[in-house]
Amino acid sequence: MATIFEKELTDLKGMVLKLGAMVEKAISDSIKSLVERDSKLAADVIDKDPQVNALDVEIDEECIRLIALRQPRAGDLRLITTAMKITTDLERIGDLAVDVSERALELNEEPQLKPYIDIPRMTEIAQGMVRDALDAFVKRDASLARDVLVRDDLVDNLNWQVFNELLFFMIQDPKTVSRAVKITYVSKYIERIADHATNIAEMVVYLVEGKIIRHMAVPDDRKKD
Amino acid sequence: MVKELKAEVKKLNFYYGGVQALKEINLPIERRKVSALIGPSGCGKTTFLRCFNRMHDLYPHNRYEGEITLYPDNINIISPEIDPIEIRMQISMVFQKPNPFPKSIYENVAYGLRVRGTSKRAVLDEKVEKSLRGAALWDEVKDRLHHLAFDLSGGQQQRLCIARALATDPRILLFDEPTSALDPTATSKIEELIIQLKDEVTIIIVTHNMQQAARVSDYTAFMYLGEIVEYDKTDRIFTAPSNKLTEEYITGRFG
Ligand SMILES: Nc1ncnc2c1ncn2[C@@H]1O[C@H](COP(=O)(O)OP(=O)(O)OP(=O)(O)O)[C@@H](O)[C@H]1O
Ligand SMILES: [Mg+2]
Numbered sequence: 001m002a003t004i005f006e007k008e009l010t011d012l013k014g015m016v017l018k019l020g021a022m023v024e025k026a027i028s029d030s031i032k033s034l035v036e037r038d039s040k041l042a043a044d045v046i047d048k049d050p051q052v053n054a055l056d057v058e059i060d061e062e063c064i065r066l067i068a069l070r071q072p073r074a075g076d077l078r079l080i081t082t083a084m085k086i087t088t089d090l091e092r093i094g095d096l097a098v099d100v101s102e103r104a105l106e107l108n109e110e111p112q113l114k115p116y117i118d119i120p121r122m123t124e125i126a127q128g129m130v131r132d133a134l135d136a137f138v139k140r141d142a143s144l145a146r147d148v149l150v151r152d153d154l155v156d157n158l159n160w161q162v163f164n165e166l167l168f169f170m171i172q173d174p175k176t177v178s179r180a181v182k183i184t185y186v187s188k189y190i191e192r193i194a195d196h197a198t199n200i201a202e203m204v205v206y207l208v209e210g211k212i213i214r215h216m217a218v219p220d221d222r223k224k225d
Numbered sequence: 226m227v228k229e230l231k232a233e234v235k236k237l238n239f240y241y242g243g244v245q246a247l248k249e250i251n252l253p254i255e256r257r258k259v260s261a262l263i264g265p266s267g268c269g270k271t272t273f274l275r276c277f278n279r280m281h282d283l284y285p286h287n288r289y290e291g292e293i294t295l296y297p298d299n300i301n302i303i304s305p306e307i308d309p310i311e312i313r314m315q316i317s318m319v320f321q322k323p324n325p326f327p328k329s330i331y332e333n334v335a336y337g338l339r340v341r342g343t344s345k346r347a348v349l350d351e352k353v354e355k356s357l358r359g360a361a362l363w364d365e366v367k368d369r370l371h372h373l374a375f376d377l378s379g380g381q382q383q384r385l386c387i388a389r390a391l392a393t394d395p396r397i398l399l400f401d402e403p404t405s406a407l408d409p410t411a412t413s414k415i416e417e418l419i420i421q422l423k424d425e426v427t428i429i430i431v432t433h434n435m436q437q438a439a440r441v442s443d444y445t446a447f448m449y450l451g452e453i454v455e456y457d458k459t460d461r462i463f464t465a466p467s468n469k470l471t472e473e474y475i476t477g478r479f480g
Contacts, residue, residue: 074462077464
């Protein structure tokens with residue numbers, strides 16, 4: 001028998017998940033619009049971004065209302081503050097998907113420089129990180145959250161790989177520079193998405209364990225560049 | 226910073242006749258800090274608080290075991306050799322309902338000093354003023370010190386009781402749900418006062434208002450069935466308690 005407050009918390013989690021689903025779709029659509037040269041899809045991602053922003057605001061307002069009226073403590077307090085922070089990261093991810101779409105629109109106007117191989121792979125990993133971080137949030141699963149943290153390195157490495165490969169193109173043929181730079185941007189956006197997923201996962205560890213692990217020394221195997 | 230203790234409870238047991246109300250309580254009381262006791266009704270908060278000033282001695286079948294050591298003197302408050310009357314001067318209690326004596330405002334505050342044998346007018350005047358100022362009541366009553374205490378509002382009466390407790394320079398002030406009979410304005414005055422008073426005196430407060438414990442205390446102990454379940458810094462207890470029972474209690478999911 002759930003209390004009114006418990007139901008409100010469940011609804012709040014539902015809103016965060018809904019936002020998560022929206023930005024996950026934005027990520028995959030934006031990359032699809034690049035890989036399949038589908039400019040209509042890119043425009044669609046850009047058009048839908050205001051919906052992401054509106055839900056972000058709605059979640060913030062709900063969190064503030066719950067803090068003011070329910071005076072949450074302990075696990076409830078951590079859930080609400082975590083939801084607020086996660087939402088900020090999700091909204092940024094939405095913005096990055098818009099950035100990807102804008103670059104896709106530009107790149108689709110020119111002949112394709114090369115087949116995209118690593119970028120879809122990176123995207124798949126980053127998207128999986130977002131999904132699992134949110135899953136960990138809903139299930140309060142700290143070990144799943146920690147698993148997300150480890151995957152950030154894979155994305156960082158792929159980003160480097162993409163950059164080096166494009167550098168090679170640019171050195172070979174200056175006519176490719178404009179396109180290559182745009183593709184490195186896309187790769188960087190995806191790498192940033194993985195960073196936001198990492199933030200979310202760190203917040204989930206706080207939610208579950210009450211420990212803030214952000215900015216803590218990371219073990220060697222997951223040091224950033 | 227090294228913690229400095231004002232008192233330390235060690236293996237305290239307490240019995241109302243044959244019924245054990247407190248079980249193996251161990252608790253440090255930090256000097257010049259506010260420690261809050263929280264827990265469901267009947268868990269023993271009042272019983273525990275009353276051990277500190279030997280209120281239980283008024284009934285013959287009550288029995289203490291263990292120690293409450295008062296520092297720096299290193300005396301055991303609950304030992305039979307210690308005079309309970311003297312302890313009550315040093316460790317004063319403020320109750321849930323304001324309970325001024327049927328005397329003037331002035332005499333309420335002067336009472337403990339007179340019991341101690343102080344009768345010089347100048348000394349009493351000075352001490353009464355100081356205590357009333359300490360209880361943030363002076364400005365409201367300075368022109369009617371010889372009016373009956375009952376003429377004051379509930380919140381003022383409660384601050385008068387605090388002034389009365391302060392007059393004997395207590396070493397520990399005990400509060401048992403001091404604001405449960407007061408409106409929000411009077412409540413926040415008392416809370417402000419408690420926070421100010423800790424510059425000079427160690428405070429233990431029992432409260433059912435979780436937000437109050439969070440606002441005024443530095444340390445919080447959660448009690449259940451006569452035992453201390455968890456004791457920690459207040460911010461820790463209210464953001465990430467370690468014990469599941471504590472979590473359930475403070476998030477209102479108990480039982
Ligand atoms: N004078 C007494 N004689 C016998 N038992 C008592 C006496 N006073 C209290 N008790 C019992 O001791 C237990 C603890 O009571 P206590 O008053 O300390 O609880 P409390 O935590 O202060 O509760 P509340 O929050 O309701 O004030 C209860 O089971 C109570 O019934
Ligand atoms: Mg009580």
